[in-house]
Amino acid sequence: MTGPDSDERLVRLTDVARTYGRGPDAVVAVHGVTRTLGRADRVAVTGASGSGKSTLLHLISGLDDPTAGRIDWPGLGGRPFGRPGVVGMVFQGPSLIAPLDVLGNVALPLVLADTAETEAVDRARRALDAVGLTNLATRLPEELSGGQAQRVAVARVLAAEPALIVADEPTAQLGSAHAAQVIDLLVRAADDLNAALIVATHDPHIAERLPRRWRMADGALMEGEPCSS
Ligand SMILES: Nc1ncnc2c1ncn2[C@@H]1O[C@H](COP(=O)(O)OP(=O)(O)OP(=O)(O)O)[C@@H](O)[C@H]1O
Numbered sequence: 001m002t003g004p005d006s007d008e009r010l011v012r013l014t015d016v017a018r019t020y021g022r023g024p025d026a027v028v029a030v031h032g033v034t035r036t037l038g039r040a041d042r043v044a045v046t047g048a049s050g051s052g053k054s055t056l057l058h059l060i061s062g063l064d065d066p067t068a069g070r071i072d073w074p075g076l077g078g079r080p081f082g083r084p085g086v087v088g089m090v091f092q093g094p095s096l097i098a099p100l101d102v103l104g105n106v107a108l109p110l111v112l113a114d115t116a117e118t119e120a121v122d123r124a125r126r127a128l129d130a131v132g133l134t135n136l137a138t139r140l141p142e143e144l145s146g147g148q149a150q151r152v153a154v155a156r157v158l159a160a161e162p163a164l165i166v167a168d169e170p171t172a173q174l175g176s177a178h179a180a181q182v183i184d185l186l187v188r189a190a191d192d193l194n195a196a197l198i199v200a201t202h203d204p205h206i207a208e209r210l211p212r213r214w215r216m217a218d219g220a221l222m223e224g225e226p227c228s229s
Helices: 055-058 103-114 115-131 146-160 177-192
Strands: 009-022 027-038 041-046 068-072 087-090 166-167 196-200 212-217 220-224
Touching: 009 055, 009 115, 027 068, 027 146, 027 196, 027 220, 055 196, 103 115, 103 146, 103 177, 103 196, 115 146, 115 177, 146 177, 177 196, 196 220
Parallel strands: 041 196, 041 212, 087 166, 166 196
Antiparallel strands: 009 027, 009 068, 212 220
16 A cells, blocks of 8 residues: 555544633543544544533644643644644534635635645545535535535545544434435545544444444543443
8 A cells, every 4th residue: 555554643642631611610521531543543432412522523633722631643743723634624514615616615725725726626626526516516505405515525625635534523414314425425535545534423323334433421531332322
């Protein structure tokens, strides 16, 4: 295989905690997390509402800082957030830019990263093709279904070719068939890019589509099966 070593450690968390607020009102959202995420990992993070899944993903992507412990990104050349060619993020809700058509949305991170326009458009078209949405390239976001919009968000990640894909409840607003399709596209994107993938989800059926599962419970992280709550 060419390209980076699939065993490469991308993210290393050492006794990480994140507490919101201070004093009696402090909320310990995440604590005692020591874990690495490698390029070959495709991980579902499950757990009840409020168990710390989003906080953990924000820490891993460098969007937030731990209040204790340490996070390193040995395979990513430092903090990834804000570097679309390093981390690609997919969120639960609408994340597309309303006045831009689908192709413009997929190309945007590349254009912002100073990729030549012809190359950005070329990569955006290939990414749309990979998620089966070539025919929607000139549509506006408001003209898309929820499932189509999430597939465009996956195409946007694909076009930027990150080493780490972080998806926070990407299927929460979708029916089961569209949810499965979006997760399968994320896994395929990770495989095609040789990127690590971490997905927070409430849904055990979605978690089962990923080979590895981490479970959050009251801010602690354990390896394990998805809980059904
Ligand atoms: N900005 C914040 N300020 C204060 N508390 C917060 C903040 N963000 C999250 N929390 C609290 O931290 C804990 C973990 O929240 P987090 O959003 O990480 O959980 P989650 O598992 O992703 O939940 P959900 O599945 O409902 O999205 C919760 O108790 C939450 O109320």
